[in-house]
Amino acid sequence: MRNHLAGQLLEIQAELNRQEEVRLSPAACCSRQGIRRRPEVRQDHRQCFSQDCDRILHSRAYTRYIDKTQVFSLVENDHITHRVLHVQIVSRIARTVGRFLGLNEDLIEAIALGHDIGHPPFGHEGERILSRLCREHGLDSFQHNIQSVQFLDRFERKGRGWNLCLQVLDGILCHDGEANGVRLGPRRDKDFATLDREMTAKGRRPGLGLAPMTLEGCVVRLCDTIAYIGRDIEDAIELGLVRREEIPPRCAAGLGRSNGSIVYTLVTDLITTSSGVRQATPGDAATDWIGFGEETAALLLELKEFNYSRIYRNPAFKPDFARIHACYERLFNHYMEQLARDPEGSDPGRSFLHSMSEHYLRSHPAAAVVRDYIAGMTDEFFLRQAQRLGCEIPRRICLPN
Numbered sequence: 001m002r003n004h005l006a007g008q009l010l011e012i013q014a015e016l017n018r019q020e021e022v023r024l025s026p027a028a029c030c031s032r033q034g035i036r037r038r039p040e041v042r043q044d045h046r047q048c049f050s051q052d053c054d055r056i057l058h059s060r061a062y063t064r065y066i067d068k069t070q071v072f073s074l075v076e077n078d079h080i081t082h083r084v085l086h087v088q089i090v091s092r093i094a095r096t097v098g099r100f101l102g103l104n105e106d107l108i109e110a111i112a113l114g115h116d117i118g119h120p121p122f123g124h125e126g127e128r129i130l131s132r133l134c135r136e137h138g139l140d141s142f143q144h145n146i147q148s149v150q151f152l153d154r155f156e157r158k159g160r161g162w163n164l165c166l167q168v169l170d171g172i173l174c175h176d177g178e179a180n181g182v183r184l185g186p187r188r189d190k191d192f193a194t195l196d197r198e199m200t201a202k203g204r205r206p207g208l209g210l211a212p213m214t215l216e217g218c219v220v221r222l223c224d225t226i227a228y229i230g231r232d233i234e235d236a237i238e239l240g241l242v243r244r245e246e247i248p249p250r251c252a253a254g255l256g257r258s259n260g261s262i263v264y265t266l267v268t269d270l271i272t273t274s275s276g277v278r279q280a281t282p283g284d285a286a287t288d289w290i291g292f293g294e295e296t297a298a299l300l301l302e303l304k305e306f307n308y309s310r311i312y313r314n315p316a317f318k319p320d321f322a323r324i325h326a327c328y329e330r331l332f333n334h335y336m337e338q339l340a341r342d343p344e345g346s347d348p349g350r351s352f353l354h355s356m357s358e359h360y361l362r363s364h365p366a367a368a369v370v371r372d373y374i375a376g377m378t379d380e381f382f383l384r385q386a387q388r389l390g391c392e393i394p395r396r397i398c399l400p401n
Contacts, residue, residue, distance in 0.1 A: 118147025140203030171217030
């Protein structure tokens, strides 16, 4: 009976795959095209990218999204965006765009859910601090997109990883980088060797531009910006740090004054400008791309500049990062000392490595092991660990709620 039911489910999967061939754009990445690094013995009735969504959702790293800074750190306000909400918003926006363009929504969702999983405590400021420490210890610079792939492909499940599809890992790696140009097209000729080379090259050259291998990856990259640009303004307004009237007049007139209006305008423009994708031929320069109209792209760039000057780079909006810097250094050095003192792992005090396999520990230098452990921490856990070592930790700020 069980074998009979399993056979029925696989027949339904085959039918779903056939429907994709008819329903999706010729330039979309169909589920049957999913490529895994290692063959899997067990045949699953879920389509491959849908299965990857589930694997990411059930990862330990995804669980830790709940207490990861998006923009505003150490703020006591229940309505401020955290990383877990951001990735859900990216997923929802990108799936809407993908549906209208005839792209694979499961692939889009998997990339969106996993794209920020490598962010360390305290957002981009934490990323800069950890990157400096990595370079001081002989590692390449720390970049959250590389770390996201590292977690999902090489760290989780005691070093076995989740064996996600190439297209998902590639989209996660290539989501990073401001797409200020009008168009973003895929680079389709990739395999796992390419992924590994691009990770190495990106680590050594942070400014290296990478293009996703699928249109679905291109959609997530652009929708990442759509998801945060207006939402960050709303958070700043919620905290009394920016007034709505300060939004640049051209942007307010062309994009809107609220997050809802900004998202709607940008999504509408992205869909209409990229409508050729529905009938695109892979590799056709005339249609095989995603992008905004020129006027909308210019307004979006102006709004980004407003956010950077008034929010992201404004020292008045930063918590006590001097203490955060000191905590990062103390934790990094502490764990390095533990590894040097007890490389075989016999000391119970080295319990911070309990989630890592012996193979993982042998195949990574000590600094990389420490990097991975700290990068996986939530903000609150980071502060608790630092306090145990005697660090003076910053206090949370109470702002309007």
